[in-house]
Amino acid sequence: MKPWRLTLTNQLVLGYGLHEHMDCYSTRPASEDELRSFHSSDYLEFLKRVTPENADSFLQQLPRFNIGDDCPIFSGMWDFCSLYAGASLDAASKVLNNQSDIAINWSGGLHHAKKSEASGFCYVNDIVLAILQLLRHHPRVLYIDIDVHHGDGVEQAFYSTDRVMTLSFHKYDKDNYFPGTGSWDDIGGGAGKHYSLNVPLRDGIDDENYIRLFKSIVQPVITSYQPSSIVLQCGADSLGGDRLGCFNLNIAAHGACVAYVKSFGLPLLLVGGGGYTPRNVSRLWCYETSIATGVDVGLELPVKLGSPYRAYFAPDYKLHPSLGRDGRFENKNTKKYLESVRIRIMEQLRYLNGAPSVQMMEIPPELGRLQSELQNGVKEEQKA
Template sequence: MVITTWEEATLSYDHKTTKEKPFYEDFLSSWKPRVSYHFNEEVSRFHFGVRHPMKPFRLMLTDHLVLGYKLHECMDLYRPRRATREEILEFHDDAYIDFLQRVTPDNVKEFTKVFTKFNIGDDCPIFDGMYDYSSIYTGASLDASRKLINEQSDIAINWSGGLHHAKKFEASGFCYINDIVLGILNLLRYHPRVLYIDIDVHHGDGVQEAFYATDRVMTLSFHKYNGDYFPGTGNVDEIGSGVGKHYSLNVPLRDGIDDDSYIRLFKSIVEPVLTSYQPGAIVLQCGADSLGCDRLGCFNLNTKAHAECVRFVRSFNLPMMVVGGGGYTPRNVSRLWCLETSVCLDVELDSRLPASIPFVKYFAPDYSLFPNLSGKIDNKNSRKYLESVKTQVMEQLRYLNGAPSIQMQEVPPDLMGYDQETDCAMADERSDRTTDERDAEQEAKDGVRRGEQVE
């Protein structure tokens, strides 16, 4: 039986009103963060290969949903430039980046001897525009970090980023350049401490490895672990080394974890971590392969549960960079990241997808923002097991004697992120302006002297 509401029975709207009606409801909460959305549409035009699970066009679908729900009206939009070689070399090795810039599908035979060295293969293939693709998503994360540093944004979103497996000297797990590490390095120029939280189904090994021996970054990763599942790291005994001992936290999970168990565990760990570490900024990696029904994932999470993690971290009102990551069922990835964009904005979306968006048939048969993705895999995470994992993580926090302190230097002037050509042009402009001011000041003094001589 279909029940018609009073509004549907008595009210009708003209075409223009219906077209202009937003697909979201603004909660008008007391704190409205300044949210920025960093997206260069070129990043979705690359192709890893027909059989490869990584599909950059998922970013185009995400952008269509964000625009279809009119979320662009609520935030600042940026089309970031590509990261420069010099910016990328802040973390990555020169020889490795030189290889990425030079190799192409046409000259690939010239480089086969170094494939093993740089971990090139089925997971990380050579494809047209590989370096361009990497520099675009990396440039977006660097731009997002700069907006946080300059206090232009409270939350900066880059769904094309989050490639957390890339290492200093090699590619790994579909990732060639680690935009997260580069973004965090930028944030560390301003913030004494940065907390990295990873909710991808795979362990954030590249980020953990980069900051394993420092206490200025705490890494916290929730992921599937059994010793064999890629990347094979992320057990609770990986706690950091040297100064960074106890600043790497891992939450290894088993197949099929459900919404309630995940949210309960996430909140019970993240809050004491934030209280103990007291970061100046947070980087949240929102890999969508932890959703149920993902092509490579093995959890039972729905979009609302995944987004609840973002909502919880946002509630601490700290500067936050939000990035994408894994996710290999594009229609679910795009729905999730659109929903999490709305969470950052603190607005509620209509469950019906906007009918006007391109590729709307791709979301058949439900055409809903909240598809049912749960219950497809048996949950092997007993309450006893999850409590034991939580206890081990809490035990690590006991070793921390408060938040580590650091002597901060003057923030470098190059954090605006202009390229070299723009920097030179601005320097010339400043020099010309200074010269003009000096000439005007000298002319005024000469005029006074000439007046005195006349008198």
């Protein structure tokens, strides 16, 4: 998750000249007021004050905010979080103001962060903040997540509203794979019931099956829900050969999902996410930038990519190395299983009866409270 992934991505984008086909903006830090539109004040105060040097004085707060192995304290943490969140907020603003048909923030996509705690390398949930921004003028937002891990933080934030539909394709193993959520029967609650869609996958899914399943689900979801904008989280840990991933996807297949979502012509926000083999993360996000801009970059690395960056792409020096053909993970997704997952999603869509009507004056500002009330109600019913 270190910024080196972004440095390599930036060098590839510049090397191919893709920056000449889009408007490029310098971001600014998100303000505390902007961050408080989702995150709690005490959690933000903690993030702002804690450093590696004074961490001992916050020992009692570390468990409360889930700070530990997966979410360590590091120098510049507050600046980093506020900058990537500010970038996603600015990207959403470009979409809202019709300055961009597609806006990209590869530094964003940190989908595990919760209202009052960090999770899975994620401290501030820039995706939730950006979606709240979009909801100011867009009646319905569709969130699609193709990270190998379940987009639990975003789903949890919008669990009780029908103004956001979340659709996550991910590896699911409740007891053995982080975060252990995202079963097919995890469908939302309250006004948001049936607006949380999950596609739980098993190890080793390949290009052909993934693309077929993705298209067969996304098309009816968009037709039924009729979103006015889409946020697509492009986590690169779903690629074959990722250090934490368990799929066999190649860069072209991952990019085909982005191209398919783009083909619907809706305002689109692309964000990054996971990905723990930096040379492949950067290849992927550069390729998906080329898809967004409609520029064919070919298969060879750009000629302008000089030292020291070129050395990181040895020995093939290709934009599309073979990532999924080595059979690192056996494909445990049978056609019967994938079809059963698709059918379950279609069954959920039948409950919706078309796109929900929206009272535009109601922007979901108290999502944490709504979710707490729902969960407390469930607990009371279980006791009874």
